[in-house]
Amino acid sequence: MDAYLGEIRAFPYNFAPRYWLECMGQTLQVSQYPALYSIIGTKFGGSSTTYNLPDLRHKVIAQWGQGAGLSGYSFGQSLGANSVNLLPPQLPPHTHEWRAVRKVADSSIPSSGYLANIEDTIEFKTFTAAGTNLAPLHPATIGITGAGQAHENRQPALAMGFYICVDGGEYPMRP
Template sequence: MAEPFIGEIRITPYTFSPRDFAYCDGQLVPISQNSTLYAVIGTTYGGNGTTSMGLPNLKGRAPMHSGQAPGLSYRPIGYPGGVNQVALDQTQLPAHTHEVTGINKAGDSHSGAGNYLAIDTNINVRVRNLNAAPTGLQDMSSATLQVAGASAAHENRQPFLVMPFCIALMGLFPSRN
């Protein structure tokens, strides 16, 4: 493996961070032990700038280039964005309908034949004509159309393969030109 630049971030396939690398897990490290790395990244990823500095936190995140793409807002280096879960409201759902399923006297709701919107058990009248003026209105069963979902958040992550990001603590000092 080629000697890294200090502050270079690599994806590794190991269950450990290689020698002279540290996990990009957002930990605070002392500046006194990492002065060269501090000269490169400063407090971009956290820390107080006098005794501690933060390493990038790429746990559960996807890396993204800094700058501004057409139609998007500016994203500086070190800017964390996005959320892991999202609760949708009605304005975010696509237009759709819910079916009302009839049932026949024998309880077979799978075939279209013999199914009715309602059965009046008092006089055994089956209501088929939905264009007729209603008479003797009665509330439908609450089981007819039920609320879907529980207003709970759902996962909002793309498919992934877990591999740790590590940052070089030692190596070549990156030249600015």
């Protein structure tokens, strides 16, 4: 199979062909594959005697650089997150329904945080049993939504193995 040393390919099987290793971020000794080290160095981690292969488990590949109107990425930069907690600024605009009665609070209309009409006007305020002080709405008035749990943040994908040619390939000549 013709390949360049350091070339990464996706294969439709679950084993590494001869002269290839799976891209799982594993640490290799420089002395084990010195030609591959001369090409990728410690770009994906390592030290003076070791280097790491790229870790492409649970990742999609993005082109480094910057296209017109797009974010710029450095070569070897890891991007994204497996899950995200949404905050109020990221929620879509929406409303919550609530209802009130147009009557003065009395024994038939609880005055423990529900909205009630002040005398015969159209102004609504909340009342507590202690009097006319403003108080928070009763929890049943507008329900709480959400539990603050993270959601998966992944585009549809097909799981395959990514493998890097570590030996037996042609050494790529730099231009």
